[in-house]
Amino acid sequence: MKFTGTPSYIATRDLQIAVEAAITLEKPLLIKGEPGTGKTLLAYEIARSLGKKLISWNIKSTTSAQQGLYEYDAISRLRDAQLNSDKVSNIRNYIRKGKLWEAFEAEAVPVLLIDEIDKADLEFPNDLLQELDRMEFYCYELDETISARQRPIVIITSNNEKELPDAFLRRCFFHYIRFPDADTLQQIVAVHYPGLQQALLQNAIHLFLEVREKRQLKKRPSTSELLDWIKLLLAGGTRPEELESLQLQGELPPYAGALLKNEQDLNALLYGSTHRSYYS
Incomplete structure:
Protein backbone atom coordinates (compact mmCIF):
# COMPACT_ATOMS: atom_id res chain seq x y z
CA MET A 1 0.00 0.00 0.00
CA LYS A 2 1.62 3.21 -1.20
CA PHE A 3 0.32 6.71 -0.59
CA THR A 4 1.41 9.31 -3.13
CA GLY A 5 -1.16 11.98 -2.41
CA THR A 6 -4.48 12.57 -4.16
CA PRO A 7 -5.74 15.02 -6.78
CA SER A 8 -6.79 17.34 -3.94
CA TYR A 9 -3.87 16.75 -1.53
CA ILE A 10 -0.24 17.49 -2.38
CA ALA A 11 1.98 15.12 -0.38
CA THR A 12 5.71 15.87 -0.34
CA ARG A 13 8.13 13.00 -0.85
CA ASP A 14 9.08 13.11 2.85
CA LEU A 15 5.44 12.72 3.84
CA GLN A 16 4.91 9.86 1.40
CA ILE A 17 7.92 8.05 2.90
CA ALA A 18 6.60 8.61 6.44
CA VAL A 19 3.20 7.11 5.61
CA GLU A 20 4.82 4.12 3.91
CA ALA A 21 7.20 3.60 6.85
CA ALA A 22 4.39 3.64 9.42
CA ILE A 23 2.37 1.13 7.40
CA THR A 24 5.40 -1.14 6.92
CA LEU A 25 6.35 -1.02 10.61
CA GLU A 26 2.69 -1.37 11.65
CA LYS A 27 3.08 1.58 14.00
CA PRO A 28 0.92 4.67 14.53
CA LEU A 29 2.01 7.64 12.44
CA LEU A 30 2.34 10.66 14.75
CA ILE A 31 1.93 13.85 12.73
CA LYS A 32 2.89 17.29 14.02
CA GLY A 33 3.08 20.64 12.28
CA GLU A 34 1.67 24.14 12.33
CA PRO A 35 -2.13 24.40 12.48
CA GLY A 36 -3.55 24.49 8.97
CA THR A 37 -0.85 22.37 7.31
CA GLY A 38 -3.16 19.45 6.56
CA LYS A 39 -2.49 17.06 9.46
CA THR A 40 -6.10 15.99 9.95
CA LEU A 41 -6.84 16.04 6.24
CA LEU A 42 -3.96 13.60 5.70
CA ALA A 43 -5.90 10.75 7.32
CA TYR A 44 -8.92 11.43 5.12
CA GLU A 45 -6.76 11.46 2.00
CA ILE A 46 -4.91 8.27 2.97
CA ALA A 47 -8.25 6.51 3.38
CA ARG A 48 -9.44 7.90 0.08
CA SER A 49 -6.24 7.00 -1.78
CA LEU A 50 -6.06 3.45 -0.45
CA GLY A 51 -9.80 2.79 -0.61
CA LYS A 52 -10.09 2.31 3.15
CA LYS A 53 -12.82 3.16 5.63
CA LEU A 54 -11.97 6.13 7.84
CA ILE A 55 -12.79 5.98 11.55
CA SER A 56 -12.27 9.37 13.17
CA TRP A 57 -11.85 9.95 16.90
CA ASN A 58 -11.77 13.69 17.67
CA ILE A 59 -10.12 14.29 21.03
CA LYS A 60 -11.31 16.98 23.45
CA SER A 61 -10.05 18.12 26.83
CA THR A 62 -12.66 15.91 28.52
CA THR A 63 -12.01 12.79 26.41
CA SER A 64 -10.79 9.69 28.27
CA ALA A 65 -8.98 6.72 26.80
CA GLN A 66 -11.77 4.46 28.04
CA GLN A 67 -14.22 6.22 25.70
CA GLY A 68 -12.16 5.01 22.77
CA LEU A 69 -12.56 1.42 23.94
CA TYR A 70 -16.13 1.23 25.25
CA GLU A 71 -18.50 2.64 27.85
CA TYR A 72 -20.85 0.67 30.07
CA ASP A 73 -24.23 2.37 30.52
CA ALA A 74 -25.12 1.17 34.02
CA ILE A 75 -27.78 3.86 34.47
CA SER A 76 -29.79 2.68 31.46
CA ARG A 77 -29.54 -0.89 32.67
CA LEU A 78 -30.81 0.08 36.11
CA ARG A 79 -33.71 1.99 34.59
CA ASP A 80 -34.62 -0.96 32.36
CA ALA A 81 -34.45 -3.31 35.35
CA GLN A 82 -36.95 -1.12 37.18
CA LEU A 83 -39.22 -1.38 34.13
CA ASN A 84 -38.74 -5.17 33.92
CA SER A 85 -37.35 -4.88 30.39
CA ASP A 86 -36.17 -8.04 28.63
CA LYS A 87 -33.02 -6.18 27.55
CA VAL A 88 -31.57 -6.39 31.07
CA SER A 89 -30.62 -10.05 30.76
CA ASN A 90 -28.08 -9.26 28.02
CA ILE A 91 -25.38 -6.91 29.23
CA ARG A 92 -24.21 -6.35 25.66
CA ASN A 93 -27.21 -4.07 25.21
CA TYR A 94 -25.50 -1.58 27.52
CA ILE A 95 -22.00 -1.65 26.04
CA ARG A 96 -21.29 1.34 23.80
CA LYS A 97 -18.40 0.55 21.49
CA GLY A 98 -15.72 3.19 21.09
CA LYS A 99 -13.72 4.13 18.02
CA LEU A 100 -10.90 1.66 18.78
CA TRP A 101 -13.37 -1.19 19.18
CA GLU A 102 -14.97 -0.16 15.89
CA ALA A 103 -11.56 -0.21 14.19
CA PHE A 104 -10.62 -3.55 15.76
CA GLU A 105 -13.74 -5.34 14.49
CA ALA A 106 -13.66 -3.85 10.98
CA GLU A 107 -13.72 -6.55 8.30
CA ALA A 108 -11.09 -4.76 6.18
CA VAL A 109 -8.12 -2.70 7.32
CA PRO A 110 -9.45 0.78 8.23
CA VAL A 111 -7.68 4.10 8.76
CA LEU A 112 -8.08 5.19 12.39
CA LEU A 113 -7.58 8.90 13.02
CA ILE A 114 -6.90 10.00 16.60
CA ASP A 115 -7.11 13.74 16.08
CA GLU A 116 -5.39 16.30 18.33
CA ILE A 117 -4.27 13.85 21.00
CA ASP A 118 -2.53 16.66 22.90
CA LYS A 119 -5.91 18.19 23.85
CA ALA A 120 -6.56 15.42 26.38
CA ASP A 121 -5.00 15.17 29.82
CA LEU A 122 -1.40 14.05 30.33
CA GLU A 123 -2.30 10.43 31.12
CA PHE A 124 -4.38 9.91 27.99
CA PRO A 125 -1.53 8.69 25.72
CA ASN A 126 -0.19 6.35 28.44
CA ASP A 127 -3.66 4.86 28.89
CA LEU A 128 -3.62 3.76 25.25
CA LEU A 129 -0.14 2.21 25.19
CA GLN A 130 -1.15 -1.44 25.38
CA GLU A 131 -4.19 -1.05 23.13
CA LEU A 132 -2.18 0.55 20.33
CA ASP A 133 0.81 -1.75 20.82
CA ARG A 134 -0.91 -5.13 21.18
CA MET A 135 -4.09 -4.15 19.35
CA GLU A 136 -6.33 -5.62 22.04
CA PHE A 137 -8.05 -4.71 25.28
CA TYR A 138 -10.09 -6.45 27.98
CA CYS A 139 -13.80 -5.80 28.51
CA TYR A 140 -14.54 -6.55 32.17
CA GLU A 141 -18.32 -6.48 31.82
CA LEU A 142 -18.25 -9.15 29.11
CA ASP A 143 -15.20 -10.99 30.48
CA GLU A 144 -13.74 -10.92 26.97
CA THR A 145 -10.53 -9.79 25.31
CA ILE A 146 -11.32 -7.71 22.24
CA SER A 147 -8.59 -8.20 19.63
CA ALA A 148 -8.19 -6.51 16.26
CA ARG A 149 -9.03 -8.66 13.25
CA GLN A 150 -6.19 -6.86 11.50
CA ARG A 151 -4.05 -3.93 12.50
CA PRO A 152 -5.60 -0.61 11.41
CA ILE A 153 -3.56 2.18 9.87
CA VAL A 154 -3.38 4.63 12.78
CA ILE A 155 -2.83 8.35 12.20
CA ILE A 156 -2.36 10.52 15.31
CA THR A 157 -2.20 14.31 15.10
CA SER A 158 -0.79 16.76 17.64
CA ASN A 159 -0.50 20.54 17.76
CA ASN A 160 2.22 20.37 20.41
CA GLU A 161 0.01 21.84 23.13
CA LYS A 162 1.41 19.25 25.54
CA GLU A 163 4.49 17.05 25.57
CA LEU A 164 3.70 13.41 24.86
CA PRO A 165 5.23 10.69 27.08
CA ASP A 166 8.44 8.99 25.90
CA ALA A 167 6.88 5.55 26.21
CA PHE A 168 4.13 6.63 23.83
CA LEU A 169 6.56 8.26 21.38
CA ARG A 170 8.63 5.05 21.19
CA ARG A 171 5.61 3.24 19.77
CA CYS A 172 5.04 5.74 16.96
CA PHE A 173 6.68 6.72 13.71
CA PHE A 174 7.05 10.50 13.83
CA HIS A 175 6.77 13.04 11.04
CA TYR A 176 6.71 16.83 11.19
CA ILE A 177 4.94 18.52 8.29
CA ARG A 178 7.17 21.43 7.45
CA PHE A 179 5.54 24.56 6.13
CA PRO A 180 5.49 24.36 2.32
CA ASP A 181 7.98 26.32 0.26
Missing part, protein backbone atom coordinates in the same frame (compact mmCIF):
# COMPACT_ATOMS: atom_id res chain seq x y z
CA ALA A 182 6.84 28.66 -2.52
CA ASP A 183 6.84 25.97 -5.22
CA THR A 184 4.78 23.57 -3.11
CA LEU A 185 2.37 26.36 -2.17
CA GLN A 186 1.84 27.05 -5.87
CA GLN A 187 1.01 23.37 -6.43
CA ILE A 188 -1.43 23.38 -3.51
CA VAL A 189 -3.19 26.53 -4.69
CA ALA A 190 -3.34 25.22 -8.27
CA VAL A 191 -5.15 22.10 -7.04
CA HIS A 192 -7.88 24.22 -5.44
CA TYR A 193 -7.98 26.99 -8.05
CA PRO A 194 -7.04 25.52 -11.44
CA GLY A 195 -6.56 28.11 -14.14
CA LEU A 196 -5.65 30.87 -11.68
CA GLN A 197 -3.79 33.68 -13.41
CA GLN A 198 -0.07 32.99 -12.97
CA ALA A 199 0.86 36.58 -12.12
CA LEU A 200 -1.82 36.76 -9.43
CA LEU A 201 -0.73 33.39 -8.02
CA GLN A 202 2.94 34.35 -7.81
CA ASN A 203 2.28 37.82 -6.36
CA ALA A 204 -0.17 36.44 -3.78
CA ILE A 205 2.23 33.75 -2.59
CA HIS A 206 5.13 36.22 -2.48
CA LEU A 207 3.09 38.62 -0.36
CA PHE A 208 1.78 35.79 1.82
CA LEU A 209 5.31 34.55 2.57
CA GLU A 210 6.41 38.11 3.27
CA VAL A 211 3.63 38.38 5.87
CA ARG A 212 4.70 35.09 7.45
CA GLU A 213 8.30 36.32 7.77
CA LYS A 214 7.27 39.12 10.14
CA ARG A 215 8.81 37.96 13.41
CA GLN A 216 6.48 40.01 15.58
CA LEU A 217 3.44 38.00 14.54
CA LYS A 218 1.79 36.01 17.30
CA LYS A 219 0.03 33.72 14.83
CA ARG A 220 1.46 33.31 11.38
CA PRO A 221 -1.09 32.55 8.64
CA SER A 222 -1.38 28.92 7.55
CA THR A 223 -1.91 27.15 4.25
CA SER A 224 -5.65 26.93 4.81
CA GLU A 225 -5.76 30.70 5.41
CA LEU A 226 -3.83 31.27 2.19
CA LEU A 227 -6.53 29.36 0.30
CA ASP A 228 -9.27 31.44 1.96
CA TRP A 229 -7.41 34.63 1.12
CA ILE A 230 -6.98 33.72 -2.56
CA LYS A 231 -10.69 32.89 -2.76
CA LEU A 232 -11.44 36.41 -1.55
CA LEU A 233 -8.92 37.95 -3.97
CA LEU A 234 -10.66 36.19 -6.83
CA ALA A 235 -14.13 37.14 -5.61
CA GLY A 236 -13.07 40.77 -5.28
CA GLY A 237 -11.44 40.90 -8.71
CA THR A 238 -8.02 41.80 -7.28
CA ARG A 239 -5.47 42.54 -10.01
CA PRO A 240 -1.89 41.15 -9.79
CA GLU A 241 -0.36 44.64 -9.85
CA GLU A 242 -2.34 45.62 -6.75
CA LEU A 243 -0.43 43.00 -4.77
CA GLU A 244 2.90 43.67 -6.48
CA SER A 245 2.88 47.35 -5.57
CA LEU A 246 1.68 46.86 -1.99
CA GLN A 247 4.10 47.87 0.77
CA LEU A 248 3.44 45.98 3.99
CA GLN A 249 4.98 48.63 6.22
CA GLY A 250 2.04 50.97 6.80
CA GLU A 251 -0.34 49.17 4.42
CA LEU A 252 -2.46 46.05 4.93
CA PRO A 253 -3.07 43.47 2.20
CA PRO A 254 -6.63 43.35 0.88
CA TYR A 255 -8.86 41.07 2.98
CA ALA A 256 -6.18 40.98 5.69
CA GLY A 257 -8.71 39.45 8.09
CA ALA A 258 -8.34 36.14 6.26
CA LEU A 259 -4.63 36.07 7.15
CA LEU A 260 -4.32 37.86 10.49
CA LYS A 261 -6.60 36.89 13.36
CA ASN A 262 -5.91 39.43 16.11
CA GLU A 263 -5.28 43.15 16.46
CA GLN A 264 -1.73 42.65 17.76
CA ASP A 265 -0.70 41.04 14.49
CA LEU A 266 -2.41 43.78 12.48
CA ASN A 267 -0.36 46.34 14.42
CA ALA A 268 2.81 44.31 13.97
CA LEU A 269 2.30 44.16 10.23
CA LEU A 270 1.39 47.84 9.86
CA TYR A 271 3.87 49.42 12.24
CA GLY A 272 6.43 46.71 12.96
CA SER A 273 5.32 46.88 16.60
CA THR A 274 2.40 45.87 18.79
CA HIS A 275 2.46 49.17 20.74
CA ARG A 276 0.57 51.40 18.32
CA SER A 277 -3.06 50.55 17.77
CA TYR A 278 -4.63 49.99 14.37
CA TYR A 279 -7.96 50.81 15.95
CA SER A 280 -7.02 54.10 17.61
Whole structure:
Protein backbone atom coordinates (compact mmCIF):
# COMPACT_ATOMS: atom_id res chain seq x y z
CA MET A 1 0.00 0.00 0.00
CA LYS A 2 1.62 3.21 -1.20
CA PHE A 3 0.32 6.71 -0.59
CA THR A 4 1.41 9.31 -3.13
CA GLY A 5 -1.16 11.98 -2.41
CA THR A 6 -4.48 12.57 -4.16
CA PRO A 7 -5.74 15.02 -6.78
CA SER A 8 -6.79 17.34 -3.94
CA TYR A 9 -3.87 16.75 -1.53
CA ILE A 10 -0.24 17.49 -2.38
CA ALA A 11 1.98 15.12 -0.38
CA THR A 12 5.71 15.87 -0.34
CA ARG A 13 8.13 13.00 -0.85
CA ASP A 14 9.08 13.11 2.85
CA LEU A 15 5.44 12.72 3.84
CA GLN A 16 4.91 9.86 1.40
CA ILE A 17 7.92 8.05 2.90
CA ALA A 18 6.60 8.61 6.44
CA VAL A 19 3.20 7.11 5.61
CA GLU A 20 4.82 4.12 3.91
CA ALA A 21 7.20 3.60 6.85
CA ALA A 22 4.39 3.64 9.42
CA ILE A 23 2.37 1.13 7.40
CA THR A 24 5.40 -1.14 6.92
CA LEU A 25 6.35 -1.02 10.61
CA GLU A 26 2.69 -1.37 11.65
CA LYS A 27 3.08 1.58 14.00
CA PRO A 28 0.92 4.67 14.53
CA LEU A 29 2.01 7.64 12.44
CA LEU A 30 2.34 10.66 14.75
CA ILE A 31 1.93 13.85 12.73
CA LYS A 32 2.89 17.29 14.02
CA GLY A 33 3.08 20.64 12.28
CA GLU A 34 1.67 24.14 12.33
CA PRO A 35 -2.13 24.40 12.48
CA GLY A 36 -3.55 24.49 8.97
CA THR A 37 -0.85 22.37 7.31
CA GLY A 38 -3.16 19.45 6.56
CA LYS A 39 -2.49 17.06 9.46
CA THR A 40 -6.10 15.99 9.95
CA LEU A 41 -6.84 16.04 6.24
CA LEU A 42 -3.96 13.60 5.70
CA ALA A 43 -5.90 10.75 7.32
CA TYR A 44 -8.92 11.43 5.12
CA GLU A 45 -6.76 11.46 2.00
CA ILE A 46 -4.91 8.27 2.97
CA ALA A 47 -8.25 6.51 3.38
CA ARG A 48 -9.44 7.90 0.08
CA SER A 49 -6.24 7.00 -1.78
CA LEU A 50 -6.06 3.45 -0.45
CA GLY A 51 -9.80 2.79 -0.61
CA LYS A 52 -10.09 2.31 3.15
CA LYS A 53 -12.82 3.16 5.63
CA LEU A 54 -11.97 6.13 7.84
CA ILE A 55 -12.79 5.98 11.55
CA SER A 56 -12.27 9.37 13.17
CA TRP A 57 -11.85 9.95 16.90
CA ASN A 58 -11.77 13.69 17.67
CA ILE A 59 -10.12 14.29 21.03
CA LYS A 60 -11.31 16.98 23.45
CA SER A 61 -10.05 18.12 26.83
CA THR A 62 -12.66 15.91 28.52
CA THR A 63 -12.01 12.79 26.41
CA SER A 64 -10.79 9.69 28.27
CA ALA A 65 -8.98 6.72 26.80
CA GLN A 66 -11.77 4.46 28.04
CA GLN A 67 -14.22 6.22 25.70
CA GLY A 68 -12.16 5.01 22.77
CA LEU A 69 -12.56 1.42 23.94
CA TYR A 70 -16.13 1.23 25.25
CA GLU A 71 -18.50 2.64 27.85
CA TYR A 72 -20.85 0.67 30.07
CA ASP A 73 -24.23 2.37 30.52
CA ALA A 74 -25.12 1.17 34.02
CA ILE A 75 -27.78 3.86 34.47
CA SER A 76 -29.79 2.68 31.46
CA ARG A 77 -29.54 -0.89 32.67
CA LEU A 78 -30.81 0.08 36.11
CA ARG A 79 -33.71 1.99 34.59
CA ASP A 80 -34.62 -0.96 32.36
CA ALA A 81 -34.45 -3.31 35.35
CA GLN A 82 -36.95 -1.12 37.18
CA LEU A 83 -39.22 -1.38 34.13
CA ASN A 84 -38.74 -5.17 33.92
CA SER A 85 -37.35 -4.88 30.39
CA ASP A 86 -36.17 -8.04 28.63
CA LYS A 87 -33.02 -6.18 27.55
CA VAL A 88 -31.57 -6.39 31.07
CA SER A 89 -30.62 -10.05 30.76
CA ASN A 90 -28.08 -9.26 28.02
CA ILE A 91 -25.38 -6.91 29.23
CA ARG A 92 -24.21 -6.35 25.66
CA ASN A 93 -27.21 -4.07 25.21
CA TYR A 94 -25.50 -1.58 27.52
CA ILE A 95 -22.00 -1.65 26.04
CA ARG A 96 -21.29 1.34 23.80
CA LYS A 97 -18.40 0.55 21.49
CA GLY A 98 -15.72 3.19 21.09
CA LYS A 99 -13.72 4.13 18.02
CA LEU A 100 -10.90 1.66 18.78
CA TRP A 101 -13.37 -1.19 19.18
CA GLU A 102 -14.97 -0.16 15.89
CA ALA A 103 -11.56 -0.21 14.19
CA PHE A 104 -10.62 -3.55 15.76
CA GLU A 105 -13.74 -5.34 14.49
CA ALA A 106 -13.66 -3.85 10.98
CA GLU A 107 -13.72 -6.55 8.30
CA ALA A 108 -11.09 -4.76 6.18
CA VAL A 109 -8.12 -2.70 7.32
CA PRO A 110 -9.45 0.78 8.23
CA VAL A 111 -7.68 4.10 8.76
CA LEU A 112 -8.08 5.19 12.39
CA LEU A 113 -7.58 8.90 13.02
CA ILE A 114 -6.90 10.00 16.60
CA ASP A 115 -7.11 13.74 16.08
CA GLU A 116 -5.39 16.30 18.33
CA ILE A 117 -4.27 13.85 21.00
CA ASP A 118 -2.53 16.66 22.90
CA LYS A 119 -5.91 18.19 23.85
CA ALA A 120 -6.56 15.42 26.38
CA ASP A 121 -5.00 15.17 29.82
CA LEU A 122 -1.40 14.05 30.33
CA GLU A 123 -2.30 10.43 31.12
CA PHE A 124 -4.38 9.91 27.99
CA PRO A 125 -1.53 8.69 25.72
CA ASN A 126 -0.19 6.35 28.44
CA ASP A 127 -3.66 4.86 28.89
CA LEU A 128 -3.62 3.76 25.25
CA LEU A 129 -0.14 2.21 25.19
CA GLN A 130 -1.15 -1.44 25.38
CA GLU A 131 -4.19 -1.05 23.13
CA LEU A 132 -2.18 0.55 20.33
CA ASP A 133 0.81 -1.75 20.82
CA ARG A 134 -0.91 -5.13 21.18
CA MET A 135 -4.09 -4.15 19.35
CA GLU A 136 -6.33 -5.62 22.04
CA PHE A 137 -8.05 -4.71 25.28
CA TYR A 138 -10.09 -6.45 27.98
CA CYS A 139 -13.80 -5.80 28.51
CA TYR A 140 -14.54 -6.55 32.17
CA GLU A 141 -18.32 -6.48 31.82
CA LEU A 142 -18.25 -9.15 29.11
CA ASP A 143 -15.20 -10.99 30.48
CA GLU A 144 -13.74 -10.92 26.97
CA THR A 145 -10.53 -9.79 25.31
CA ILE A 146 -11.32 -7.71 22.24
CA SER A 147 -8.59 -8.20 19.63
CA ALA A 148 -8.19 -6.51 16.26
CA ARG A 149 -9.03 -8.66 13.25
CA GLN A 150 -6.19 -6.86 11.50
CA ARG A 151 -4.05 -3.93 12.50
CA PRO A 152 -5.60 -0.61 11.41
CA ILE A 153 -3.56 2.18 9.87
CA VAL A 154 -3.38 4.63 12.78
CA ILE A 155 -2.83 8.35 12.20
CA ILE A 156 -2.36 10.52 15.31
CA THR A 157 -2.20 14.31 15.10
CA SER A 158 -0.79 16.76 17.64
CA ASN A 159 -0.50 20.54 17.76
CA ASN A 160 2.22 20.37 20.41
CA GLU A 161 0.01 21.84 23.13
CA LYS A 162 1.41 19.25 25.54
CA GLU A 163 4.49 17.05 25.57
CA LEU A 164 3.70 13.41 24.86
CA PRO A 165 5.23 10.69 27.08
CA ASP A 166 8.44 8.99 25.90
CA ALA A 167 6.88 5.55 26.21
CA PHE A 168 4.13 6.63 23.83
CA LEU A 169 6.56 8.26 21.38
CA ARG A 170 8.63 5.05 21.19
CA ARG A 171 5.61 3.24 19.77
CA CYS A 172 5.04 5.74 16.96
CA PHE A 173 6.68 6.72 13.71
CA PHE A 174 7.05 10.50 13.83
CA HIS A 175 6.77 13.04 11.04
CA TYR A 176 6.71 16.83 11.19
CA ILE A 177 4.94 18.52 8.29
CA ARG A 178 7.17 21.43 7.45
CA PHE A 179 5.54 24.56 6.13
CA PRO A 180 5.49 24.36 2.32
CA ASP A 181 7.98 26.32 0.26
CA ALA A 182 6.84 28.66 -2.52
CA ASP A 183 6.84 25.97 -5.22
CA THR A 184 4.78 23.57 -3.11
CA LEU A 185 2.37 26.36 -2.17
CA GLN A 186 1.84 27.05 -5.87
CA GLN A 187 1.01 23.37 -6.43
CA ILE A 188 -1.43 23.38 -3.51
CA VAL A 189 -3.19 26.53 -4.69
CA ALA A 190 -3.34 25.22 -8.27
CA VAL A 191 -5.15 22.10 -7.04
CA HIS A 192 -7.88 24.22 -5.44
CA TYR A 193 -7.98 26.99 -8.05
CA PRO A 194 -7.04 25.52 -11.44
CA GLY A 195 -6.56 28.11 -14.14
CA LEU A 196 -5.65 30.87 -11.68
CA GLN A 197 -3.79 33.68 -13.41
CA GLN A 198 -0.07 32.99 -12.97
CA ALA A 199 0.86 36.58 -12.12
CA LEU A 200 -1.82 36.76 -9.43
CA LEU A 201 -0.73 33.39 -8.02
CA GLN A 202 2.94 34.35 -7.81
CA ASN A 203 2.28 37.82 -6.36
CA ALA A 204 -0.17 36.44 -3.78
CA ILE A 205 2.23 33.75 -2.59
CA HIS A 206 5.13 36.22 -2.48
CA LEU A 207 3.09 38.62 -0.36
CA PHE A 208 1.78 35.79 1.82
CA LEU A 209 5.31 34.55 2.57
CA GLU A 210 6.41 38.11 3.27
CA VAL A 211 3.63 38.38 5.87
CA ARG A 212 4.70 35.09 7.45
CA GLU A 213 8.30 36.32 7.77
CA LYS A 214 7.27 39.12 10.14
CA ARG A 215 8.81 37.96 13.41
CA GLN A 216 6.48 40.01 15.58
CA LEU A 217 3.44 38.00 14.54
CA LYS A 218 1.79 36.01 17.30
CA LYS A 219 0.03 33.72 14.83
CA ARG A 220 1.46 33.31 11.38
CA PRO A 221 -1.09 32.55 8.64
CA SER A 222 -1.38 28.92 7.55
CA THR A 223 -1.91 27.15 4.25
CA SER A 224 -5.65 26.93 4.81
CA GLU A 225 -5.76 30.70 5.41
CA LEU A 226 -3.83 31.27 2.19
CA LEU A 227 -6.53 29.36 0.30
CA ASP A 228 -9.27 31.44 1.96
CA TRP A 229 -7.41 34.63 1.12
CA ILE A 230 -6.98 33.72 -2.56
CA LYS A 231 -10.69 32.89 -2.76
CA LEU A 232 -11.44 36.41 -1.55
CA LEU A 233 -8.92 37.95 -3.97
CA LEU A 234 -10.66 36.19 -6.83
CA ALA A 235 -14.13 37.14 -5.61
CA GLY A 236 -13.07 40.77 -5.28
CA GLY A 237 -11.44 40.90 -8.71
CA THR A 238 -8.02 41.80 -7.28
CA ARG A 239 -5.47 42.54 -10.01
CA PRO A 240 -1.89 41.15 -9.79
CA GLU A 241 -0.36 44.64 -9.85
CA GLU A 242 -2.34 45.62 -6.75
CA LEU A 243 -0.43 43.00 -4.77
CA GLU A 244 2.90 43.67 -6.48
CA SER A 245 2.88 47.35 -5.57
CA LEU A 246 1.68 46.86 -1.99
CA GLN A 247 4.10 47.87 0.77
CA LEU A 248 3.44 45.98 3.99
CA GLN A 249 4.98 48.63 6.22
CA GLY A 250 2.04 50.97 6.80
CA GLU A 251 -0.34 49.17 4.42
CA LEU A 252 -2.46 46.05 4.93
CA PRO A 253 -3.07 43.47 2.20
CA PRO A 254 -6.63 43.35 0.88
CA TYR A 255 -8.86 41.07 2.98
CA ALA A 256 -6.18 40.98 5.69
CA GLY A 257 -8.71 39.45 8.09
CA ALA A 258 -8.34 36.14 6.26
CA LEU A 259 -4.63 36.07 7.15
CA LEU A 260 -4.32 37.86 10.49
CA LYS A 261 -6.60 36.89 13.36
CA ASN A 262 -5.91 39.43 16.11
CA GLU A 263 -5.28 43.15 16.46
CA GLN A 264 -1.73 42.65 17.76
CA ASP A 265 -0.70 41.04 14.49
CA LEU A 266 -2.41 43.78 12.48
CA ASN A 267 -0.36 46.34 14.42
CA ALA A 268 2.81 44.31 13.97
CA LEU A 269 2.30 44.16 10.23
CA LEU A 270 1.39 47.84 9.86
CA TYR A 271 3.87 49.42 12.24
CA GLY A 272 6.43 46.71 12.96
CA SER A 273 5.32 46.88 16.60
CA THR A 274 2.40 45.87 18.79
CA HIS A 275 2.46 49.17 20.74
CA ARG A 276 0.57 51.40 18.32
CA SER A 277 -3.06 50.55 17.77
CA TYR A 278 -4.63 49.99 14.37
CA TYR A 279 -7.96 50.81 15.95
CA SER A 280 -7.02 54.10 17.61
